[in-house]
Amino acid sequence: VAHIIIVGNEKGGAGKSTVSMHTATALARMGHKVGALDLDLRQKSFGRYLENRAAFCARNDLELPTPIYRDLPAVEQADLSEGENIFDRRLSLAVASLENECDFLVIDCPGSHTRLSQVAHSLADTLVTPLNDSYIDFDLLARTDPETNKILGPSVYSEMVWNARQLRAQAGLKPIDWIVLRNRLGAQQMHNKKKVGQALDDLSKRIGFRVAPGFSERVIFRELFPRGLTLLDLRDVGVKGQMNISNVAARQELRDLLKELRLPAVDV
Amino acid sequence: VAHIIIVGNEKGGAGKSTVSMHTATALARMGHKVGALDLDLRQKSFGRYLENRAAFCARNDLELPTPIYRDLPAVEQADLSEGENIFDRRLSLAVASLENECDFLVIDCPGSHTRLSQVAHSLADTLVTPLNDSYIDFDLLARTDPETNKILGPSVYSEMVWNARQLRAQAGLKPIDWIVLRNRLGAQQMHNKKKVGQALDDLSKRIGFRVAPGFSERVIFRELFPRGLTLLDLRDVGVKGQMNISNVAARQELRDLLKELRLPAVDV
Numbered sequence: 001v002a003h004i005i006i007v008g009n010e011k012g013g014a015g016k017s018t019v020s021m022h023t024a025t026a027l028a029r030m031g032h033k034v035g036a037l038d039l040d041l042r043q044k045s046f047g048r049y050l051e052n053r054a055a056f057c058a059r060n061d062l063e064l065p066t067p068i069y070r071d072l073p074a075v076e077q078a079d080l081s082e083g084e085n086i087f088d089r090r091l092s093l094a095v096a097s098l099e100n101e102c103d104f105l106v107i108d109c110p111g112s113h114t115r116l117s118q119v120a121h122s123l124a125d126t127l128v129t130p131l132n133d134s135y136i137d138f139d140l141l142a143r144t145d146p147e148t149n150k151i152l153g154p155s156v157y158s159e160m161v162w163n164a165r166q167l168r169a170q171a172g173l174k175p176i177d178w179i180v181l182r183n184r185l186g187a188q189q190m191h192n193k194k195k196v197g198q199a200l201d202d203l204s205k206r207i208g209f210r211v212a213p214g215f216s217e218r219v220i221f222r223e224l225f226p227r228g229l230t231l232l233d234l235r236d237v238g239v240k241g242q243m244n245i246s247n248v249a250a251r252q253e254l255r256d257l258l259k260e261l262r263l264p265a266v267d268v
Numbered sequence: 269v270a271h272i273i274i275v276g277n278e279k280g281g282a283g284k285s286t287v288s289m290h291t292a293t294a295l296a297r298m299g300h301k302v303g304a305l306d307l308d309l310r311q312k313s314f315g316r317y318l319e320n321r322a323a324f325c326a327r328n329d330l331e332l333p334t335p336i337y338r339d340l341p342a343v344e345q346a347d348l349s350e351g352e353n354i355f356d357r358r359l360s361l362a363v364a365s366l367e368n369e370c371d372f373l374v375i376d377c378p379g380s381h382t383r384l385s386q387v388a389h390s391l392a393d394t395l396v397t398p399l400n401d402s403y404i405d406f407d408l409l410a411r412t413d414p415e416t417n418k419i420l421g422p423s424v425y426s427e428m429v430w431n432a433r434q435l436r437a438q439a440g441l442k443p444i445d446w447i448v449l450r451n452r453l454g455a456q457q458m459h460n461k462k463k464v465g466q467a468l469d470d471l472s473k474r475i476g477f478r479v480a481p482g483f484s485e486r487v488i489f490r491e492l493f494p495r496g497l498t499l500l501d502l503r504d505v506g507v508k509g510q511m512n513i514s515n516v517a518a519r520q521e522l523r524d525l526l527k528e529l530r531l532p533a534v535d536v
């Protein structure tokens with residue numbers, strides 16, 4: 001049965017859809033069978049990214065390793081059992097339709113608190129939480145003392161993850177392997193970087209997650225969205241000059257993330 | 269009655285809370301009376317930023333010009349009239365409690381599509397939409413042709429703004445002055461910057477918004493959140509060395525935004 005990777009953070013713009021696309025595509029390019037779901041039903045950035053990929057391949061008569069994307073199936077209210085939530089049913093049908101044929105299932109969550117996102121977190125074998133290197137983003141993980149930088153306690157998003165962990169423990173499921181990924185790291189900003197890094201290390205010990213090496217702010221992570229490509233695909237589509245320093249470094253950052261995820265049967 | 273400034277974009281992480289805080293604080297520092305509301309009831313980044321400011325001032329026995337922040341009042345279901353939406357009532361009570369005593373009301377919206385956000389957009393005299401310089405963000409404003417970069421049509425967020433404009437026109441209210449602000453601009457990335465800039469210019473003519481000069485990616489826009497300060501406050505709190513090049517440029521970017529907003533009785 002597929003290993004389920006949830007990419008979540010209720011803070012908006014942390015990099016969830018970007019990380020989902022790069023992780024799912026990298027695994028597909030390694031030859032694994034990868035399913036993809038997007039729980040942000042209105043914005044659908046991950047779904048749109050994959051639709052753009054399919055359209056690009058069709059236009060250029062090209063085949064690229066591509067995750068299998070599915071919309072959540074529609075369900076009639078009448079088909080639900082007593083008191084069942086319609087989103088729970090839609091999600092479990094979508095997961096069931098992919099988990100037997102795939103090695104991995106990558107599920108992108110919206111940047112807000114929804115029932116779909118809560119349920120998805122309780123399905124996670126691996127949870128990846130991208131985070132902007134900023135106290136505004138950190139504030140959703142934990143409250144800190146502004147003078148001492150000490151952790152005062154968890155906040156809304158970590159509490160949600162805690163609840164998902166409890167649900168899994170009660171159901172006798174494997175614990176969630178939670179990885180926080182620092183995203184859009186700037187080249188300078190040493191002082192802020194050190195302080196946020198320190199706060200993350202403290203928090204990781206208290207609430208139990210690992211901190212992955214991180215992605216820098218690089219235009220290559222964003223500019224290929226209209227064609228549905230990632231930096232890993234550039235060689236296949238004959239794009240010249242893609243081996244500039246930033247792209248080589250971006251490739252290494254992506255490789256480091258995949259290593260840190262410690263996924264079953266994945267040799268990076 | 270207060271001039272209402274809505275800061276909105278249903279794309280997560282565009283910079284809404286950051287722009288709300290900097291705009292509201294800059295106006296308060298100019299001597300205007302400013303009210304503040306945060307419609308992201310769970311995340312409350314703008315509200316938390318202002319709470320941090322009040323706490324910092326109390327700790328240091330300091331007075332800084334500060335927007336008046338209010339939570340949305342609680343309302344009993346029983347007090348609603350037939351078919352009235354509870355969020356509509358909570359928002360109109362909050363606005364009514366501030367609009368007579370303030371010159372400006374700054375309202376931060378969540379990074380998703382909610383009823384509160386929709387209603388708030390129909391109250392806008394000025395709408396400010398921050399945007400990351402990325403096609404993933406642009407995708408929520410309009411669909412573009414990946415080969416020609418031409419605009420194919422509006423997408424979900426622009427349609428929501430269009431609906432809000434219709435509602436105001438039917439009610440005989442002044443049209444919304446809509447300003448899009450490019451945010452977290454990088455120093456390099458010339459090629460991507462030019463393409464997104466071109467697409468924005470095309471779109472601004474089709475759907476009627478102005479493009480403000482923009483904020484660069486600067487750590488000073490984010491590192492003061494725990495103390496509730498902005499770069500404009502640094503002199504008042506005796507922080508040395510705050511006039512480095514990046515902070516001087518950030519101050520100018522904020523001033524350029526305030527000019528572009530063309531607010532009544534504001535001399536920047």
Ligand SMILES: Nc1ncnc2c1ncn2[C@@H]1O[C@H](COP(=O)(O)OP(=O)(O)OP(=O)(O)O)[C@@H](O)[C@H]1O
Nearest residue numbers: 012013014015016017018111217218222280400402
């Ligand atoms: N490492 C990076 N370098 C450069 N740009 C990035 C990087 N990661 C993400 N971005 C850009 O930052 C913005 C936010 O990223 P993304 O949309 O993936 O976040 P999200 O968490 O999925 O947002 P939402 O909360 O709306 O779902 C996008 O414009 C994206 O292109």
Ligand SMILES: Nc1ncnc2c1ncn2[C@@H]1O[C@H](COP(=O)(O)OP(=O)(O)OP(=O)(O)O)[C@@H](O)[C@H]1O
Nearest residue numbers: 012132134280281282283284285286379485486490
């Ligand atoms: N110009 C800037 N320079 C540096 N960092 C910035 C800038 N603008 C915003 N940020 C950072 O980017 C992240 C997103 O900004 P912010 O939280 O204000 O966006 P938002 O649109 O309010 O997000 P949400 O959708 O969650 O409400 C935060 O970590 C913030 O500190």
Ligand SMILES: [Mg+2]
Nearest residue numbers: 016017040045
């Ligand atoms: Mg997303």
Ligand SMILES: [Mg+2]
Nearest residue numbers: 284285308313
């Ligand atoms: Mg916000």
